[in-house]
Amino acid sequence: xxxxxxxxxxxxxxxxxxxxxxxxxxxxxxxxxxxxxxxxxxxxxxxxxxxxxxxxxxxxxxxxxxxxxxxxxxxxxxxxxxxxxxxxxxxxxxxxxxxxxxxxxxxxxxxxxxxxxxxxxxxxxxxxxxxxxxxxxxxxxxxxxxxxxxxxxxxxxxxxxxxxxxxxxxxxxxxxxxxxxxxxxxxxxxxxxxxxxxxxxxxxxxxxxxxxxxxxxxxxxxxxxxxxxxxxxxxxxxxxxxxxxxxxxxxxxxxxxx
Ligand SMILES: NC(=O)c1ccc[n+]([C@@H]2O[C@H](COP(=O)([O-])OP(=O)(O)OC[C@H]3O[C@@H](n4cnc5c(N)ncnc54)[C@H](O)[C@@H]3O)[C@@H](O)[C@H]2O)c1
Numbered sequence: 001x002x003x004x005x006x007x008x009x010x011x012x013x014x015x016x017x018x019x020x021x022x023x024x025x026x027x028x029x030x031x032x033x034x035x036x037x038x039x040x041x042x043x044x045x046x047x048x049x050x051x052x053x054x055x056x057x058x059x060x061x062x063x064x065x066x067x068x069x070x071x072x073x074x075x076x077x078x079x080x081x082x083x084x085x086x087x088x089x090x091x092x093x094x095x096x097x098x099x100x101x102x103x104x105x106x107x108x109x110x111x112x113x114x115x116x117x118x119x120x121x122x123x124x125x126x127x128x129x130x131x132x133x134x135x136x137x138x139x140x141x142x143x144x145x146x147x148x149x150x151x152x153x154x155x156x157x158x159x160x161x162x163x164x165x166x167x168x169x170x171x172x173x174x175x176x177x178x179x180x181x182x183x184x185x186x187x188x189x190x191x192x193x194x195x196x197x198x199x200x201x202x203x204x205x206x207x208x209x210x211x212x213x214x215x216x217x218x219x220x221x222x223x224x225x226x227x228x229x230x231x232x233x234x235x236x237x238x239x240x241x242x243x244x245x246x247x248x249x250x251x252x253x254x255x256x257x258x
Pocket of ligand 1: 008012013031033052055081083084130131
């Protein structure tokens with residue numbers, strides 16, 4: 001991949017992806033909401049920082065225009081920025097809206113700006129969407145995250161089904177725990193889910209290496225934790241049993257048994 005954009009690349013998984021692509025010789029645009037974080041990663045890897053909010057349509061259009069102006073196009077767009085808020089039905093509307101905008105609408109804005117350009121020729125292009133295993137399964141302790149990641153996966157599926165024959169390969173990265181600030185913040189808050197996920201968490205550069213392998217093929221799902229495929233099969237094949245298992249885990253969390 002020669003010309004790459006990564007959103008939310010000032011830290012965590014996005015920074016690891018940006019570093020990996022740069023080390024393979026790609027020209028990389030580093031986006032993040034935090035300008036200093038974007039600058040730091042970009043200067044480290046010889047990339048171009050373009051700070052901005054992935055959940056803002058104008059910022060996203062500016063990011064993509066900059067890529068065309070500076071690199072002449074984009075071969076791989078990594079829509080990676082995402083947020084996780086603990087919460088349930090009582091979580092305030094403004095939090096639900098913010099999480100919806102970052103975890104779902106950011107992908108809509110990217111494709112709105114990118115597809116008219118990408119569909120002009122039949123050169124191969126890739127859209128990597130960082131979703132989560134929570135989009136295939138669920139995440140106890142965060143209804144906004146479980147719901148918005150399901151929606152992000154649904155949008156990725158729809159894009160793949162609609163545009164695959166037109167040279168656009170959409171892939172959905174669905175890890176469980178990854179050792180980043182997002183997971184650390186959860187553990188510090190005392191989230192039982194985060195503590196459980198931390199036990200099998202992968203380092204971000206390991207996830208980036210799995211992505212590197214997956215970009216050589218065109219599998220829709222990228223599952224750095226292979227056991228997620230089995231959980232997903234179980235959920236589809238026997239939802240009552242799977243939900244029974246999840247509820248058992250919830251009860252264990254509530255009783256402090258985990
Ligand atoms: N860490 C995990 O365990 C885990 C597991 C599965 C999926 N994910 C997903 O991976 C992606 C990256 O997560 P992470 O763990 O690296 O998180 P992180 O919080 O460690 O890093 C995310 C980066 O994105 C930036 N960011 C946040 N909102 C943004 C916005 N609106 N626009 C631009 N940048 C923004 C942050 O400033 C930060 O630098 C997210 O989509 C997340 O949901 C994470």
